[in-house]
Amino acid sequence: xxxVNFGNTGLKVSRLCLGCMTYGDPxxxxxxxxxxxxxxxxxxALDAGINFFDTANMYSxxxxxxxxxSILRGTGVPRDQIVVATKVYNAMGEGPNDxxxxxxxxxxxxxxxxxxxxxxxxxxxxxxxxxxxxPIEETMEALSEVVKAGKALYIGASSxxxxxxxxIREMQKARGLASFVSMQxxxxxxxxxxxxxxxxxxxxxxxxxxxxxxLARGYLAGSxxxxxxxxxARTDTIAEMxxxxxxxxxxxxxxxxxxxxxxxxxxxxxxxxxxxxxFEDDIGSVIDEKGKVLV
Numbered sequence: 001x002x003x004v005n006f007g008n009t010g011l012k013v014s015r016l017c018l019g020c021m022t023y024g025d026p027x028x029x030x031x032x033x034x035x036x037x038x039x040x041x042x043x044x045a046l047d048a049g050i051n052f053f054d055t056a057n058m059y060s061x062x063x064x065x066x067x068x069x070s071i072l073r074g075t076g077v078p079r080d081q082i083v084v085a086t087k088v089y090n091a092m093g094e095g096p097n098d099x100x101x102x103x104x105x106x107x108x109x110x111x112x113x114x115x116x117x118x119x120x121x122x123x124x125x126x127x128x129x130x131x132x133x134x135p136i137e138e139t140m141e142a143l144s145e146v147v148k149a150g151k152a153l154y155i156g157a158s159s160x161x162x163x164x165x166x167x168i169r170e171m172q173k174a175r176g177l178a179s180f181v182s183m184q185x186x187x188x189x190x191x192x193x194x195x196x197x198x199x200x201x202x203x204x205x206x207x208x209x210x211x212x213x214x215l216a217r218g219y220l221a222g223s224x225x226x227x228x229x230x231x232x233a234r235t236d237t238i239a240e241m242x243x244x245x246x247x248x249x250x251x252x253x254x255x256x257x258x259x260x261x262x263x264x265x266x267x268x269x270x271x272x273x274x275x276x277x278x279f280e281d282d283i284g285s286v287i288d289e290k291g292k293v294l295v
Contacts, residue, residue, distance in 0.1 A: 001049025006083075007181050007208030007260050009154060011123065013083050017052040017210060018045045019264035023067045024060025032060055035067045042071045045265070054184075054210065054264060056087035056128055057113050069117035079119065086113050087158065089128035101131035103142040110151050125152035126184060130160040136168055137175075144177040156182030156208075162197035169205070180207065184264075187211035189220055206260065214263040 003012040022031060023038035033041075042053075053072070055064045065086060072082060088109045091099035099105065110125065125146060131139065143155045157165060157180045165183060172179040183202055187194045188211065202209050 001051075003051065006154075006262070008206035009181050009208075011083065011154065013052040013262060014050045015262060016050055016265050017054050017085075017262050018042065018050050019212065020053055020055040020064055020068045021059045023055075023071075024064035028060040028063065032064075035070060038067055039071050039074075042068070043075060046075060046077060050265070051081060052083045052085070052262065054085040054124075056090070056126075057092060057109055057116075058087070058090035058128070061092065062112070062116050065113055065116035066118075069119060073118055083123040084117065084119065085124035085126060085156070086117070086122050087126040087128040088113070089131060101127055101134045101139040101142075103138055106139070106142040106146065110146050114151060121150055122152050124154050124156050124182065126156040126158050126182070128158050130157075130164050136171060140168065140172055140175070140177050144172075147178040154178075154181045156180050156184065156210075158184035158212075159186060162201050165198065166201060169207075182208040182210055184210040184212055186213055188214045188216045190216045202260065209261045211261065211263045 001014055003014055005011065006013045020042075022033055023035075023042070024032050026032045026034055045053075053068060055068050057065060059065070060067075068084075072084070088106055089099070089101055092109065092112075093099075097104050110122075113122065114120065125143065127139070127143070143152075146152050147155060155178050157168070165180070169180055171177075183198065185194050185198055187199070187209070191213075199209065201207070
């Protein structure tokens with residue numbers, strides 16, 4: 001496995017990142033796996049050379065962080081050999097301050113995330129969404145303090161308009177604050193709106209991109225979502241490329257948009273059945289022994 005710089009940072013990560021939303025508590029969502037069922041999938045990712053793991057505080061309301069942290073610690077892999085990312089923004093309780101990007105919520109949630117993960121720091125701390133109800137100055141100063149405190153090494157963002165992302169990064173630079181080094185956005189072969197502004201902006205600025213749902217929630221892998229009983233589906237040559245056997249093509253199309261692109265590999269109960277029948281085999285079909293994404 002080859003490891004490349006994460007955007008303009010000196011951090012080395014695998015070109016594929018394991019998305020961990022499907023690991024946690026099945027009581028939160030029926031398709032979520034508990035720790036016992038999640039363990040072999042995380043271990044398979046490690047065996048394939050993946051060193052990059054992404055979760056969030058709201059996944060299974062904290063249980064995902066507990067499960068992922070427990071599994072990673074149990075593998076015996078040194079903490080400095082893995083890259084762990086988590087997020088903040090969504091509601092974690094019923095109180096008025098249990099959500100959003102206020103200084104109060106950020107400071108409370110970074111400590112809660114670290115406790116659940118069983119770690120002293122996270123490599124990447126991301127805002128899960130843009131918060132229109134909190135001044136961006138308050139949010140970015142709080143995030144910068146999290147970095148200065150050593151609780152996060154880098155900060156990133158997810159799913160917002162390109163103008164919002166650009167405005168925030170310019171403000172961070174002007175104030176000498178820790179700056180966003182990554183954008184986790186919705187991007188795939190059927191969701192290409194990001195190609196208008198966000199992807200070009202990130203490429204120009206050296207910002208790492210972490211597309212979530214690169215297979216469009218399984219649609220591009222033939223999950224059955226949507227109708228394929230059309231004349232175009234039966235006759236268009238592109239239809240064959242969108243079959244399960246050609247998932248590597250779909251990942252490659254996303255990765256090739258930018259050398260700083262790190263798509264999220266999904267793997268969980270639903271994905272085992274309709275996207276990744278065999279996680280280890282799937283990893284092997286997507287990347288070769290040198291870590292190159294195959295076509």
